[in-house]
Amino acid sequence: MKKILVSLILVLASGFSLHAQVKYGITGGYVNMTEIAKSGSYKESYSVSAGVIGLFAEFQSSDKLYIQPELKYQVGFDAVDFLQIPVVVKYYLTDQFNVQAGPQLSIVTESIGGGFTNKNFGLIGGVGLSISDSFQTNLRYSYQLNDHETSSTDFSDKIHFLSINMEFAF
Numbered sequence: 142m143k144k145i146l147v148s149l150i151l152v153l154a155s156g157f158s159l160h161a162q163v164k165y166g167i168t169g170g171y172v173n174m175t176e177i178a179k180s181g182s183y184k185e186s187y188s189v190s191a192g193v194i195g196l197f198a199e200f201q202s203s204d205k206l207y208i209q210p211e212l213k214y215q216v217g218f219d220a221v222d223f224l225q226i227p228v229v230v231k232y233y234l235t236d237q238f239n240v241q242a243g244p245q246l247s248i249v250t251e252s253i254g255g256g257f258t259n260k261n262f263g264l265i266g267g268v269g270l271s272i273s274d275s276f277q278t279n280l281r282y283s284y285q286l287n288d289h290e291t292s293s294t295d296f297s298d299k300i301h302f303l304s305i306n307m308e309f310a311f
């Protein structure tokens with residue numbers, strides 16, 4: 142899965158960079174993680190907050206369409222850190238406002254054991270606002286598709302992220 146995602150990013154980056162403008166930059170912000178556990182009629186959830194920092198590249202495909210792969214590091218989830226690799230497609234509805242969607246790979250950076258996977262695959266949806274050529278902000282929600290718990294078919298555990306980010310392009 143990791144090799145496929147890295148290959149996809151490289152193919153997109155090389156293809157778009159031949160015909161497109163490219164911006165690079167840093168991103169950072171606030172993240173709220175919600176973990177939802179279910180088993181039969183039992184359901185429990187909890188949320189924690191954290192900070193995120195990372196790098197991005199934005200490839201312009203047309204006047205309204207952009208591809209933005211990112212590499213982010215999230216800290217503060219009860220001593221569990223995440224490395225996130227989203228690939229976001231941005232479509233500009235106006236010169237400043239865009240909608241965003243794409244896949245995201247989340248990797249727990251520490252050993253968690255106990256029948257849990259450290260790789261989670263999700264989908265991102267969100268909105269963004271370009272304040273200037275070098276400053277943007279966005280609000281995104283990531284929904285986990287696979288089950289974080291792998292040892293039981295009767296138990297489900299998923300992690301979802303809500304984030305507010307600022308991006309500074311060079």
